[in-house]
Amino acid sequence: MxxxxxxxxxxxxxxxxxxxxxxxxxxxxxxxxxxxxxxxxxxxxxxxxxxxxxxxxxxxxxxxxxxxxxxxxxxxxxxxxxxxxxxxxxxxxxxxxxxxxxxxxxxxxxxxxxxxxxxxxxxxxxxxxxxxxxxxxxxxxxxxxxxxxxxxxxxxxxxxxxxxxxxxxxxxxxxxxxxxxxxxxxxxxxxxxxxxxxxxxxxxxxxxxxxxxxxxxxxxxxxxxxxxxxxxxxxxxxxxxGAPAPADTPRNADWTDLNATLEDRARAYLDANCSHCHSPVGPADTSGLDLEPGIAHGPALGICKLPIAAGSGTGDRRHDIVPGQPDESILLFRLDNIEPDQMMPEVGRSTIHTEGVALIRAWIESLPGDCD
Structure with missing residues (x-):
């Protein structure tokens, strides 16, 4: 009161x-x-x-x-x-x-x-x-x-x-x-x-x-x-x-919050920067990549998924995300890039987000498994 x-x-x-x-x-x-x-x-x-x-x-x-x-x-x-x-x-x-x-x-x-x-x-x-x-x-x-x-x-x-x-x-x-x-x-x-x-x-x-x-x-x-x-x-x-109590409401992590898990921080970052295009109905739906926060680990999230139509945006890499190998992952290549035909997102930035790239790199390094 x-x-x-x-x-x-x-x-x-x-x-x-x-x-x-x-x-x-x-x-x-x-x-x-x-x-x-x-x-x-x-x-x-x-x-x-x-x-x-x-x-x-x-x-x-x-x-x-x-x-x-x-x-x-x-x-x-x-x-x-x-x-x-x-x-x-x-x-x-x-x-x-x-x-x-x-x-x-x-x-x-x-x-x-x-x-x-x-x-x-x-x-x-x-x-x-x-x-x-x-x-x-x-x-x-x-x-x-x-x-x-x-x-x-x-x-x-x-x-x-x-x-x-x-x-x-x-x-x-x-x-x-x-x-x-x-x-x-x-x-x-x-x-x-x-x-x-x-x-x-x-x-x-x-x-x-x-x-x-x-x-x-x-x-x-x-x-x-x-x-x-x-x-x-x-x-x-x-x-x-009509809003429920905050405890009963979905909540994304703050990507800079070191008290949150690496998984939650990385998924929140990908959600904010990518999921408005990379969803089942988004402008990038033909990519087959879904970066919304609730998507389970697997090909839809990009893990061991072959690119569909990325062209030069693949950087000669074979999969969107290769567990444990960020430098072999198309996702990181495109985030760490400012070439118009290779960068992601395609519009909205002219510089590389160094800290964001480091976060996604650490997340990919932490993923178990391989694509063999």
């Missing part, structure tokens, strides 16, 4: 703030400026959430060139999402989901630092712009005729983001924890590329969110009233109905 009181008070205080943006649902028109959506906005040197907008995070996020991501959900008053155990929450028409990509600033002028995947926001959902560089904000909006995916690029003075239907390329210098700098091109997807990734069913090709599934959301988050399970919080603020 005390936690709920704190939550209500915090939400009430936030609602009184004059500097908060006012969220809008644009049912037909598509604004040129991100600020017209009112989901996030600039106040001085702070990126603030709109009134009633809820930030969230994922247990294991998709890797995007070491960018950090601020994720938000908003629905018009009185609307709720329905709980679905193994699928994305059933969001109503009017829902707006955003994902803002940004990097911590490096000491080197004009350079940015590698992020660890989790947002640098405070308990109010604010982001200190003196510490970061904003790159883009992607919007998914649920309209009467379905979901629409819209990319917005932040300008140089970090005051506004502008719609870029055709994507863009942002040259960046990325500094690692060891101080080593790497120049690369951050590729901002166009509308069609956004749609291709967010159409997880190749039969319908219907666009939908990917991340807000119970197994990804079932974790604590630092809200204004204190840490709270995200599914419980969404229920408390009226955004979600």
């Amino acid at each position: 005390f936690r709920r009181l704190i939550l209500v008070l915090a939400l009430g205080m936030a609602a009184c703030s004059p500097s908060e943006p006012t969220p809008q649902f644009h049912a037909v028109d598509t604004p040129r400026l991100l600020s017209e959506w009112g989901q996030v906005g600039i106040s001085g040197e702070t990126l603030r959430l709109g009134e009633g907008v809820v930030a969230y995070d994922l247990n294991t996020p998709l890797f995007t060139d070491y960018a950090l991501k601020l994720r938000t959900i908003w629905m018009p008053e009185g609307m709720q999402a329905g709980y679905r155990e193994h699928e994305t929450l059933d969001f109503p028409v009017g829902t707006v989901i955003t994902k803002t990509f940004y990097y911590p600033l490096a000491e080197q002028a004009g350079a940015v630092m590698r992020g660890d995947g989790h947002a640098l926001i405070d308990a109010e959902g604010d982001l200190d712009l003196s510490r970061v560089r904003l790159i883009e904000t992607r919007i998914l909006v649920h309209r009467e005729d379905g979901w629409a995916a819209l990319p917005y690029r932040w300008n140089e003075d970090q005051s506004e983001a502008v719609l870029h239907r055709y994507g863009d390329i942002v040259p960046l210098t990325l500094v690692g924890t060891d101080g080593e700098a790497q120049d690369f091109n951050y590729v901002m997807p166009d509308v069609n590329q956004c749609a291709s990734c967010h159409a997880p069913d190749s039969n319908t090709r219907i666009i939908s969110p990917i991340g807000p599934k119970p197994r990804h959301l079932n974790r604590d988050f630092a809200y204004p009233g204190g840490p709270m399970n995200q599914l419980d919080y969404l229920t408390e603020v009226g955004f979600l109905t």
